[in-house]
Amino acid sequence: MFSRDVWKEIFEAIQKNKLRTFLTGFTVALGIFIFVTLFGMGNGLNNTFMKFFSNDATNIFRLYPTQTTLPYAGFKAKRQIEFENGDLDDIIKEFGPLIEYITPRIRRSALVTYKDKSDNYSNLGVGPGMQTAEQTIIMKGRYINTNDIRKKLKYAVIGRMVEKDIFKGDDALGKYIDLDGSVFKVIGVFQDDGGDNEERNIFIPFTTRQLLEGNNDKIGQITLAFNEAIGYSGAMKFQGQLDDFIRQKKQISAKDSGGIRLENVADDLKRNQQFAGVLKIIISAIAFVVIISGIIGISNIMVFVVKERTKEIGIRKAMGATPRIITSTILLESVFITAIFGFTGMVLGIIVLNLIEGKVLEEDYFITNPSINIGTAVFVTILLVICGTLAAYIPARKAAKIKPIVALRDE
Numbered sequence: 001m002f003s004r005d006v007w008k009e010i011f012e013a014i015q016k017n018k019l020r021t022f023l024t025g026f027t028v029a030l031g032i033f034i035f036v037t038l039f040g041m042g043n044g045l046n047n048t049f050m051k052f053f054s055n056d057a058t059n060i061f062r063l064y065p066t067q068t069t070l071p072y073a074g075f076k077a078k079r080q081i082e083f084e085n086g087d088l089d090d091i092i093k094e095f096g097p098l099i100e101y102i103t104p105r106i107r108r109s110a111l112v113t114y115k116d117k118s119d120n121y122s123n124l125g126v127g128p129g130m131q132t133a134e135q136t137i138i139m140k141g142r143y144i145n146t147n148d149i150r151k152k153l154k155y156a157v158i159g160r161m162v163e164k165d166i167f168k169g170d171d172a173l174g175k176y177i178d179l180d181g182s183v184f185k186v187i188g189v190f191q192d193d194g195g196d197n198e199e200r201n202i203f204i205p206f207t208t209r210q211l212l213e214g215n216n217d218k219i220g221q222i223t224l225a226f227n228e229a230i231g232y233s234g235a236m237k238f239q240g241q242l243d244d245f246i247r248q249k250k251q252i253s254a255k256d257s258g259g260i261r262l263e264n265v266a267d268d269l270k271r272n273q274q275f276a277g278v279l280k281i282i283i284s285a286i287a288f289v290v291i292i293s294g295i296i297g298i299s300n301i302m303v304f305v306v307k308e309r310t311k312e313i314g315i316r317k318a319m320g321a322t323p324r325i326i327t328s329t330i331l332l333e334s335v336f337i338t339a340i341f342g343f344t345g346m347v348l349g350i351i352v353l354n355l356i357e358g359k360v361l362e363e364d365y366f367i368t369n370p371s372i373n374i375g376t377a378v379f380v381t382i383l384l385v386i387c388g389t390l391a392a393y394i395p396a397r398k399a400a401k402i403k404p405i406v407a408l409r410d411e
Contacts, residue, residue, distance in 0.1 A: 014337070024338070025338070025340065027294050029344050035287040035291055044370030045279055047367075058265050059225055059226055061264055064263070066258050069258040081259050082218055090249065098230060099226060100226065101127075101133075104126065104223075105219070106124065108123050109123070110180030114172075114175065117168065118166065121201065121202050123203070124202070125205065125206035125207075126144060126206055127206055128143065137191045139189045140188065141186070143190070152207040157204075159190055162201075243260070291384055291387075307399075313402065335389050
């Protein structure tokens with residue numbers, strides 16, 4: 001029940017003991033502030049890992065040809081492995097039910113010119129599946145299709161920044177660009193969540209790229225999407241089978257660390273998520289240690305506070321105050337101080353996290369949009385208030401049991 005006299009007494013005690021009140025409150029506010037900011041940084045680190053992998057599909061393998069390191073089957077070491085169009089057909093024939101799509105990628109850099117504007121851009125010879133693999137968003141027009149591949153058409157899908165750089169406000173769709181001496185028609189403009197660098201790429205049919213390079217059938221990299229229904233364990237098994245198949249086809253020793261490099265995006269994502277999770281647990285543990293330190297600090301200060309007010313408690317008991325009233329008054333004061341300063345620390349922590357959103361920490365420390373769930377922040381703050389109250393209960397209860405005559409003699 002609300003008692004005006006009790007609250008008047010609490011505010012008078014706070015007014016008379018400003019330093020003590022500040023020290024108690026500061027301990028609480030600092031503990032909550034550190035917890036909120038550290039926990040938010042942990043979330044920001046996890047956001048960075050998720051952002052890095054969310055730019056592309058995660059159910060894909062990327063196969064890169066490299067040099068062998070061991071002699072094998074009559075071949076010398078340091079043999080450069082090459083992928084060819086036939087490898088795509090053989091992989092589909094061998095693993096068809098497990099594959100959603102497969103596409104090559106041939107990366108080149110070339111001077112791109114439109115009227116009097118020109119610049120160097122990466123151009124990638126790809127198949128239709130690359131749109132899904134790269135999660136490319138078509139703003140206007142369309143992406144490369146199977147007909148473009150079959151007919152080896154000189155079509156180009158350009159990034160948003162390419163259009164902005166060399167078209168200078170003109171609509172690029174349907175226009176013709178000079179790509180390293182060959183004329184291509186722009187059939188689409190795309191954007192990419194990966195940022196400006198990704199949007200400075202140009203996609204063309206991989207068969208057209210091969211045509212420009214002497215009508216060969218060489219491809220630089222193979223991107224393959226597996227059926228997500230096989231799950232993580234199925235993907236790991238498929239990875240091993242695919243690695244063995246390519247090694248047998250290209251006559252590469254199973255013991256050779258080179259020859260091919262197979263990147264499993266799903267596996268990389270899981271390992272990085274686990275790493276981020278461990279870091280988040282460590283950060284959270286540190287934050288909770290800070291909270292515990294705050295509780296210990298509150299307990300120590302409350303012991304001092306009760307000791308300081310022993311004579312006052314004796315006078316109140318002599319005037320008829322019961323131990324229950326004395327204890328509840330001290331606890332109410334503790335709850336009031338810890339709650340006010342606790343929520344102040346929480347709000348300041350959230351404000352700091354909001355102020356450092358964006359790219360302030362992302363570029364140097366890989367922390368993206370650090371934040372904390374409001375419910376979590378409120379829960380921890382209330383928990384600290386409760387623990388602070390319990391920490392104050394023991395010395396308050398002990399003081400309330402002192403006989404008035406003993407308390408009045410206290411110096």
